Amino acid sequence: MPGDRLIQVINEHFSLKEKIVRNVMLPILCALFVFLSGMLIINWQLWHMARSNYAETAAASTRKIEAILAEAVSAANTAKRVAAKGCTDTGQRELGSEAALKPHLRAIMIEQQGRIVCTSLPGNGVLIVRPQTLPNKGLMLLPGNRLVNGIPVLLFQMPVAKGRVIVSVSDAHLRDVIASAANNTGLRLVVGDKAIAGAGDVTGWPPVKWAGSSTASAHFPFSMAWQPPAFFSLTRLLHQGWSVILLILALSAAVGILIRRYRGKSSSFEDDLRKAIIHGEIVPYYQPIVNGDTGGLYGVEVLARWKHPKSGFIPPDVFIPIAERSGLIIPLTKNLMAKVVTELKPLLPKLPDGFHIGVNISARHINAPSFIADCRVFGKGFYGKEVKLVLEVTEREPLIDNPHLVENLNALHNAGFVIALDDFGTGYSGLSCLHALAIDYIKIDKSFVNRVSEAKDSTILLDCVIDLAKKLSLHIVAEGVETKEQLDYLNRNQITLLQGYYFGKPVSYKEFIKVILSKPLEKVSL
Known part of the structure; x- marks a missing residue:
């Protein structure tokens, strides 16, 4: 995608109005909320004290009249x-x-x-x-x-x-x-x-x-x-509570300043992320997906990595949530797709037929008007080669609550894309989700795979997930495989597609070329 067009796409998702709301209005509203809450509390306390004083005055007057009547x-x-x-x-x-x-x-x-x-x-x-x-x-x-x-x-x-x-x-x-x-x-x-x-x-x-x-x-x-005192009295508030009001004002200002600084840092981070996308600092890393029995290379999952020019690599769990929340995940993913096409296209002759190329897709991107067109552009980049383009849908947001999202995913499935549920079992997935969407694969989260051990009943949850997938005729990719014990368990349960540090960590394009050359070429039948 040309640089000017990329900048335009990014700017579509960030308006000046949004910045003002985040960086100016939010701190002001929070400070105002603290101030009004404090004023309400101090007003209630002063009113309660005034009412108690009124009641005591009436009681004291009653005692005086009783003394007179005693005479x-x-x-x-x-x-x-x-x-x-x-x-x-x-x-x-x-x-x-x-x-x-x-x-x-x-x-x-x-x-x-x-x-x-x-x-x-x-x-x-x-x-x-x-x-x-x-x-x-x-x-x-x-x-x-x-x-x-x-x-x-x-x-x-x-x-x-x-x-x-x-x-x-x-x-x-x-x-x-x-x-x-x-x-x-x-x-x-x-x-x-x-x-x-x-x-x-x-x-x-x-x-x-x-x-x-x-x-x-x-x-x-x-x-x-x-007559009881009025609940709100400005005179009473200023006369009796002026020192507390000053304290509340100072506290409210401090809250507003802290939130402004926090939002400023967040906004600054978002600005850095936006610039990183424009300058090409977000690059694809490739983690192998292998056949657990033969060790053959069956595919890759494309993972976003941010190589900051000063800070070095920034962990995905730091910038991905901010990208999703801010909307930058859309231009980030589109840019990542374009780079994957550029890097893998020369390697297509080296890749086996049916090779999986998986890209993580967020619900926000799926709902975007450009989503289907983005995916079709991605698919055209591999024209002429029999590869499986896998859209790995993350489950951090509900998937089936939005009919437009379901419609888009099913349309792409009918167009030949493979749909996978990423980190299955940790998000909003459920039977209703599996039935509503045209799902081909589920990717078992590493938190389930990590349970595999010699301990009794350690794999009960994983057994249930595997049994569910088989009954629904879904293919399975197991993530987070790190030990021989986990590999043996998955092979015994006929889980063919495996991914994890046991087979290889996510690597750059240059390192991935070495992986291709080191793995046997097999036609992928799954």
Whole structure:
């Protein structure tokens, strides 16, 4: 393929937009994700702390109101004794003294048979308008219109003979408790169907729209209602969490920089790989496939090797995954095919009939629009010689999920290409794959062959694979043969085509010529 055309093909698979997404947008998005996640966590923590503080404020206010009402209970017990003796001047002075000694109380009154008979107020005055109309509740809130001075009041009542004791709590002390809340809790004292807030107004309860919480007293029939904090508050976040926000910002920036550097290295490696393809640094190496019985050369698997001008040979397991992920595997394979044709064409007279030439093909390449044309160009390079061009399909991606992939492989099979499943048993292969595709060969992965030993049951998995292939009338190539013991086992099981370091490692074109000259020429019947 001409150099300009090759560059054009490569550039088709890498656009400026893709580079921007990989090298700029991805680090920014990752940094943003870390920042937002951190902000969400710190916001939740601050909200949880604020809610706990609100609840504690309500609980503390509840305890303060309970302490005030405990004074009212004590005063009511004193008034109960006075009522039993009758409201004398001494009794009235005792009520006045009790009210004076208990700072939170406003007045103590004894009501019998619908009228106030004794109070702590000077001159036995009356505080409440129509006290006889008050319901017999232990605790209640009265609005200002029910009192002579028009000021709301909290009443505690205790029954006595022929009436009741009424103790009033100063609204000023109630408002002080409510207003002393250190945060904006919207705190209210709720008694029955009435509530009083810090401003001192008594309102009906609950309001039409109320989604707050309440803390009930364990000793008296009242509760403290409060409005929970908003889940998100920018003011709270900046005021209480600014130091953590700075830390999250630094962490997010560090993550973005690290990913940018990592992606930069990856992108740099991809750029190096792209240049390597253009400059012809990716070269074919040939590993022999032999007849295990006779040692005759039956074929080769073409393997990509990258000879970097500075770093030397770069392992395939380093650059092949990047090539597949980036799409460079397509121009890499096309370039490799062209070099194989150039190198092997002069050797065709030396090769036996039926000689296998296997090339690894990725699923991404199979799905490419140019795939069938690429393979046909490859096949035309060996026109006039009876060779078997084997497309070794790698299984790192599902094969049968894409109808276009299946259609392309079956079309090439009908055109005379041999289809093999490479590294069988280690990827996405299965019976459905073997039935859907026109498979001629399976290449047993070396991980199965390595299990061959004298140990009992060491070959159970390999036996199953061999039995499956035979039942499906599939030819087998065993990879990774390294020992005489493995060779003998495979020969006993009539596995004819073998490949591995026992017969020869992958070699360059010049070394491969020596291999051809050293091996007996046999017509390949498989």
